[in-house]
Amino acid sequence: MKKISQKSIHKYLRHDKKFPHVWCPGCSNGIVLGAVIRAIAELGLKKDNIAMVSGIGCSSRMPVYADFNTLHSLHGRAIAYATGVKMYKPEMDVVVITGDGDATAIGGNHFIHAARRNIDLTVILINNNIYGMTGGQYSPTTPYGDKATTTPYGNIDPTFDICQLAIGAGATFVARTSAYHAIEAQSFIKQAFEHKGFSLVEVISACPVIYGRLNKKGDAPTMMKQMKENVIPVKQYEKLSAEAKADKITKGILMHDTDKKEYTEAYSELINSLNKPEEESNE
Amino acid sequence: MPKTHKPEDVEKLKEGTIIRKDDKHSKMEVEVPEVKSTGDYNKTPVYIYYDWCKKCGICATFCPTGALGRRPDGAPYVPHPEKCTHCEMCDRLCPDFAITGAKR
Numbered sequence: 001m002k003k004i005s006q007k008s009i010h011k012y013l014r015h016d017k018k019f020p021h022v023w024c025p026g027c028s029n030g031i032v033l034g035a036v037i038r039a040i041a042e043l044g045l046k047k048d049n050i051a052m053v054s055g056i057g058c059s060s061r062m063p064v065y066a067d068f069n070t071l072h073s074l075h076g077r078a079i080a081y082a083t084g085v086k087m088y089k090p091e092m093d094v095v096v097i098t099g100d101g102d103a104t105a106i107g108g109n110h111f112i113h114a115a116r117r118n119i120d121l122t123v124i125l126i127n128n129n130i131y132g133m134t135g136g137q138y139s140p141t142t143p144y145g146d147k148a149t150t151t152p153y154g155n156i157d158p159t160f161d162i163c164q165l166a167i168g169a170g171a172t173f174v175a176r177t178s179a180y181h182a183i184e185a186q187s188f189i190k191q192a193f194e195h196k197g198f199s200l201v202e203v204i205s206a207c208p209v210i211y212g213r214l215n216k217k218g219d220a221p222t223m224m225k226q227m228k229e230n231v232i233p234v235k236q237y238e239k240l241s242a243e244a245k246a247d248k249i250t251k252g253i254l255m256h257d258t259d260k261k262e263y264t265e266a267y268s269e270l271i272n273s274l275n276k277p278e279e280e281s282n283e
Numbered sequence: 284m285p286k287t288h289k290p291e292d293v294e295k296l297k298e299g300t301i302i303r304k305d306d307k308h309s310k311m312e313v314e315v316p317e318v319k320s321t322g323d324y325n326k327t328p329v330y331i332y333y334d335w336c337k338k339c340g341i342c343a344t345f346c347p348t349g350a351l352g353r354r355p356d357g358a359p360y361v362p363h364p365e366k367c368t369h370c371e372m373c374d375r376l377c378p379d380f381a382i383t384g385a386k387r
Binding site: 009010013019020021023024025026027028029030031034035038180182183186208219220221224225 | 334335336341345376378379380381
């Protein structure tokens with residue numbers, strides 16, 4: 001893995017914006033932003049050729065600080081906007097930064113249908129198990145029994161497995177890692193950029209100030225340590241007993257399919273095939 | 284225990300941990316606990332931008348060699364500069380882009 005120091009990261013930040021950034025102390029969003037910028041710097045992509053799209057939420061504040069073509073859109077509609085950008089400019093690298101609530105609750109339909117179409121978007125989903133910015137409501141990924149401001153006696157909703165949802169919907173590159181595994185996150189994001197088709201990288205992150213405080217998970221370093229222990233590779237997970245599996249989350253590349261046709265390619269082929277007979281008939 | 288110092292004394296006190304001249308805190312009297320001196324500016328292996336640091340403590344917790352430590356107020360400093368191997372773990376795990384252990 002190529003080392004990219006903070007110096008080169010600062011080239012990709014908007015220093016005219018208010019720094020230090022808006023996220024709470026110990027929030028993993030900054031780590032993920034670092035990983036995204038490192039992946040882009042490693043690939044040597046041009047700033048002007050990248051569109052960073054986001055919705056509303058903590059994680060969706062990210063495009064404000066990154067110096068690319070950015071679009072800060074409606075709650076849950078980031079993927080819909082990104083689809084528009086990609087259809088108009090297929091040569092652009094479109095990256096969507098979204099949260100767990102943003103992508104799977106409010107924008108759930110956009111998410112599954114973008115995966116079904118296999119459109120070439122890179123979705124980076126930061127899963128912090130709660131709606132942080134709007135005040136700590138429970139989200140579709142809040143674990144069973146955990147507290148949020150709208151579930152003061154514990155959450156009784158079963159949770160989404162976002163990666164399995166994406167695989168089921170037809171995504172062709174699905175990977176999961178955590179913010180603690182920042183080097184791996186950089187590698188997965190790099191592969192997601194290189195992959196042609198819908199790619200999802202789910203990053204398990206820590207929200208020490210809202211989720212951590214409500215559920216007594218400890219401060220930011222403690223939550224990161226828990227992440228280090230609980231997020232484990234698939235092979236290691238399969239060896240565990242059923243009891244030990246309860247708290248664990250698998251990481252790694254869960255799906256990588258290069259055979260399926262990409263949506264913008266199929267669209268341009270269709271347009272070309274419709275244009276040909278007209279030219280012939282004109283002659 | 285933390286002592287109160289005048290702004291002129293702050294830089295003298297922190298020879299190893301760099302406090303930038305345009306630091307907003309340097310305009311007023313600040314509480315700075317005494318730390319072990321770690322050499323001068325160019326020799327310090329880890330550069331810390333105190334303007335952006337939010338004192339979450341992740342860098343000091345996950346430093347694999349123990350080169351980084353925490354002051355009583357939670358901010359990182361470099362108690363053992365000789366232990367730093369420039370692995371850039373603090374670079375990667377800092378959410379605020381406020382620390383770099385890269386070779387200069």
